Each structure stands twice: as C-alpha cells, then as structure tokens.
Amino acid sequence: MMDWITSPEAWAALVTLTAMEIILGIDNVVFISLVVQRLPPAQALRARQVGLSAALGLRIALLFALSWLIGLQQDLFTAFGHAFSWRDIILIAGGGFLIAKATHEMHGALEGEDESEEAGSPATYVQRAFMAVxxxxxxxxxxxxxxxxxTAIGMAEHLAIMVMAVIIAVSIMFVxxxxxxxxxxxxxxxxxxALAFLVLIGVTLVADGFGAHISKGYIYAAMAFSVMVEMLNVSASGRRRRRIAARQAGEGR
Known part of the structure; x- marks a missing residue:
C-alpha cells in the first residue's frame, strides 16, 4: 500500500502534481486576497483560514470521491450543439459569479461606496461582511x-500522493x-x-463550460506580464514619492 514511498516516479509525480495544484490555486489566492480587503486584519486572517481550510477539505473530499467526480463529466443534455455535463454547469456558474463579483467591485472602486448606508452597528456589519466573505x-x-x-486525475496513481500534493499546495496558498x-x-x-484578472478567469471558466477550452498557459502568461508592468509602475511611483519627499525636506531647512 505504501510501496510508492521508495519509487522515484512517485516522488516525481508528487512534485509535478504539487506544482500544478499551486499554479491552479493562483486564481483562488487572488480571489481570497481581494474579498478580505473590507475586513479588519484579525477578521481577514480568520476568513483566509476558514476559506483555505474549506478549500483543503473540499479537495480531499473530492479525491476520496473520484468515481463520483468522474461522473460529473458525463453528458446531461445537449444544447447549441454542445453536450453539457455537471462539470460544465459548475464552471459556467462559477465563472459567471466571478465576472459579476469582479465587475461589482470595479464599479465600487470607481464610483465610490457610501458605507454610511450600511444598516446596523459596526460590529454587526463586520460580522455580516465576514459571513459574506x-x-x-x-x-x-x-x-x-x-x-x-x-485536471489532476491521471497524473498520479496513488491517492496518498494526490492528498499530499493538495495539502502542500493549500499550505503554500495560505502563506x-x-x-x-x-x-x-x-x-x-x-x-x-487583480479584478481584471478575475474577470479574465471568469470568462475562461465560462468558455470552458461551453466547450471552448482556452489554455491557462496563455492566461497566466498574460497575468505574469501585467504583474511585471505593474511592479515597474509601483517602483517608479515609489521613487517619485521619495524624490518629492526629499525635495520638500530640503526646502524646509
């Protein structure tokens, strides 16, 4: 049962599967990092703990229900020339939710939000916001x-390897x-x-649900390029602020 421990192929599969789970978890990390923004630090930490614990529990539960999970790929009905399965429906619903959530957050960031309209005490609002997150x-x-x-099914022969890969990946996601x-x-x-990334990820999930598969390599490459450009922008902005501060300090002497 545990003879895989001495197998180099099994350890190679563990490393590969862990790396893949970390890459696929980028979407999850970005979403969690965004939705906890409105919470106080202590509540945000707790929300991340609960959210990623749920992610770990769901992934392990699904691994122990592989036969049921594989059944989600069986066709349910055909529409618009495409056979839809439960997997497709889940991806379409999840992608639609991501698009709606990211668009709502973008609107709030651009138009501004009046927090005074929130009903109840601050403690009630924080608790309600925590539960919503x-x-x-x-x-x-x-x-x-x-x-x-x-995606992971078929990459490893042993359930223990898949469970270990999920635990390692979720731990890294939490950090x-x-x-x-x-x-x-x-x-x-x-x-x-980051909100634009979520819209892009949501569109990808919806497209995948409708049978138009988009390689995530293209998505992550675009995200990496955008992040590098933003890092340059943040670095330039920081240097500009330091120069202004130094100039003001020199003028004040």
Missing part, C-alpha cells in the same frame, strides 16, 4: 476544487495569501489589475 470563498473553492482535481492581500491594500492600482 466566507460564503463567497467556499462557493468559489468548490468551482476551483472541481477544476483542479479533475502567499497574506502578503498578497497586504500588497493589494497598500497599492490600490493593483486591486484593479
């Missing part, structure tokens, strides 16, 4: 979990989500870029 994260966890586990959330909060322009 957790529910949204769990719903998207389900979509991303189904997608990543279906990365904190600094990413802090960075987005400190640099507002990156929030709009």
């Amino acid at each position: 957790v529910v949204q994260v769990i719903l998207l966890d389900l979509v991303f979990s189904v997608d990543s586990i279906l 990365a989500s904190g600094p990413l959330s802090t960075f987005i909060a400190a640099h507002p322009t990156t929030k709009m870029l």
Whole structure:
C-alpha cells in the first residue's frame, strides 16, 4: 500500500502534481486576497483560514470521491450543439459569479461606496461582511476544487500522493495569501489589475463550460506580464514619492 514511498516516479509525480495544484490555486489566492480587503486584519486572517481550510477539505473530499467526480463529466443534455455535463454547469456558474463579483467591485472602486448606508452597528456589519466573505470563498473553492482535481486525475496513481500534493499546495496558498492581500491594500492600482484578472478567469471558466477550452498557459502568461508592468509602475511611483519627499525636506531647512 505504501510501496510508492521508495519509487522515484512517485516522488516525481508528487512534485509535478504539487506544482500544478499551486499554479491552479493562483486564481483562488487572488480571489481570497481581494474579498478580505473590507475586513479588519484579525477578521481577514480568520476568513483566509476558514476559506483555505474549506478549500483543503473540499479537495480531499473530492479525491476520496473520484468515481463520483468522474461522473460529473458525463453528458446531461445537449444544447447549441454542445453536450453539457455537471462539470460544465459548475464552471459556467462559477465563472459567471466571478465576472459579476469582479465587475461589482470595479464599479465600487470607481464610483465610490457610501458605507454610511450600511444598516446596523459596526460590529454587526463586520460580522455580516465576514459571513459574506466566507460564503463567497467556499462557493468559489468548490468551482476551483472541481477544476483542479479533475485536471489532476491521471497524473498520479496513488491517492496518498494526490492528498499530499493538495495539502502542500493549500499550505503554500495560505502563506502567499497574506502578503498578497497586504500588497493589494497598500497599492490600490493593483486591486484593479487583480479584478481584471478575475474577470479574465471568469470568462475562461465560462468558455470552458461551453466547450471552448482556452489554455491557462496563455492566461497566466498574460497575468505574469501585467504583474511585471505593474511592479515597474509601483517602483517608479515609489521613487517619485521619495524624490518629492526629499525635495520638500530640503526646502524646509
């Protein structure tokens, strides 16, 4: 049962599968980092813990239900010349939710939000916002979990390898989500870029659900290029602020 431990092929499969799970988890990390922005630091940390714990639990549960999961790929009905399965429906619903959520956040960032209209005490508002964040994260966890586990099937022969890969990947996602959330909060322009990423990911999920597969390599390459450009912009902006501060300090002497 555990003879795979001495197999170099099994360890190679573990490394490959872990790397793939981390790459597929980028979408999840970006979403979690964005939705916790409205929460106080302590609540944001707790929301990330609950959300990623749910992601870990969902992924492991799906691994132990492989036969049911594979059944999600069986055709249910045909429309517009395409046979739809439960997997397609989940991807379309999840992609549509991502597009709607990111568009709503973009509208709020551009138009401004009047928090005074929120009913109830600040504590009630924080609790309600926390529950909303957790529910949204769990719903998207389900979509991303189904997608990543279906992709992982066939890459490893042993269930233990797949479970270990998921645990390692989710642990890395948790470590990365904190600094990413802090960075987005400190640099507002990156929030709009991250929201644009979510719209792109949502469109990709919907397209995949309708049978138009878009290689995620293209998506991640575009995201990486945009991030590099934004890093240059953030660096230039920081140097500009330091020069202005130094000039003002010199004039004040």
